[in-house]
Amino acid sequence: MGALELKAVGKSFGKTEVIRGVDLTVEDGEFCVFVGPSGCGKSTLLRIIAGLEDASAGDILLDGQRINDVAPAKRELAMVFQSYALYPHLTVRDNMGLALKQAGVAKAEIAAATDKAADMLALGPLMDRRPAELSGGQRQRVAIGRAIVRRPKLFLFDEPLSNLDAALRVATRIEIARLHRELAATMIYVTHDQVEAMTLADKIVVLRAGRVEQVGAPMQLYNDPDNVFVAGFIGSPQMNFLKAAALGEQGETLGIRPEHLEVSRKAGRFAAQISHVEKLGGETLVYARSETHGLLTTRLFGEHDFAVDETVHLTPLAERGFRFDAEGQRMR
Known part of the structure; x- marks a missing residue:
């Protein structure tokens, strides 16, 4: 059990x-990822769970038992750090x-x-x-192995892939996902990389300035x-x-994903x-500046031959848009 x-x-x-x-609440067996910009409190919150920092207020419960005053070594947790710590x-x-x-x-049990x-x-x-x-990737696998042998109730990962190059980050991310499936263990993972969050998490916790902004499954946060x-x-x-009023839309701001912003040489909304x-081969990203809306990004699948300084026409797919009020809250 490892419910937190x-x-x-x-x-x-x-x-x-x-x-x-x-x-x-992090359910038993769940992979929960804390994300947010630098300084949002995600690593501090992880250290509070681990017992490396004391909470100034509130309660921390593991399988229903309050562990605020339990020493880190006795919390039945295992932590994997960015720095390997071997x-x-x-x-x-x-x-x-x-x-x-x-x-x-016993030695035989340790060996097994x-x-x-x-x-x-x-x-x-x-x-x-x-x-x-060892290489960096091998050292990180050793650090993960050290956590596994302890058979903890809860695994804590503090930006474990930050020191790896791009290829190793992908490979190690796949290994961590596989381990989660095989161990059926509860894992909490801190990262500033939302790609890691989207690909690993059952549940994402988005933090800003020490507060939880939203909790949900990856595609729930993406789509809602x-x-x-x-x-x-x-x-x-x-x-x-984009400025909603300039497009005849309700609210203060219209949010459009890059894949839902069409680009054309012939005609468009602006x-x-x-x-x-x-x-990028499989896709092309076009960055274009509008006098009204500023710099915008559109994602096109496949190869396209648009050129810098070319004038194009953009059309947001309003039915795929998100409308926000003057306080930045979603209008539903």
Whole structure:
């Protein structure tokens, strides 16, 4: 079991309030991702759950038991850090089994647990190496393996892929998703990368300035954002925000995803001048500036030959748009 509940959790450093009354339930076996811009409080909230920071207010419950005053080592959690945090003088095998050794677990049980984790992570040939002899991706797999052997109720990941190159980020992301399915474990994962959030999460928690803006499944947040902040944060490229009145639409702002903004050389709702074109093979991103709406992004599938400084005509698919009021809240 690994169900987590946060009740009105707050955190202040002196007079500075960084976590503001967070209420959240993470179900047993769920993969929950915290996302938000730098400084939004996502890593601080994770550290509060882990016991590395004390909550200034509220309660933290694991499987119904309040753990605010429980020491980090006794919370039945395992944390994977961005920095790997491996002991350089120990082998992979010893790094993975150290926590069990310190807990007085029998050698045979430690060996069985580390071998099983090594099989899951394809670390078998590396077990007698030291961290200096490993690549970044291999070190991160060792850190994940060290968490697995502890058999925690809850896995905590603090931006574990940030130090990896693009290809390794994708490969390791796939491994983490596979491990979640195989272990059926509860996982909480912090990232600033909304692509990681969208591809890994059962549930995404969007944070801003220490508050929860919205909680939901990835496509729920993509297709049904509550406000301008969530609409703009979830999705890559970012949603376009147009002046609703200039288009004869209700509200203050009309939000349009790049794939729902049509571009034509012949005709459209308004003119714009192309500022930049990104040809990615499978898709083309066209950035065009309108006098009324500013810089806008349109996503086209396949290859297209638009050129910088070319004048084009843009048409938002209003039926696929999101309307927001003057306070940035969704109009439904």
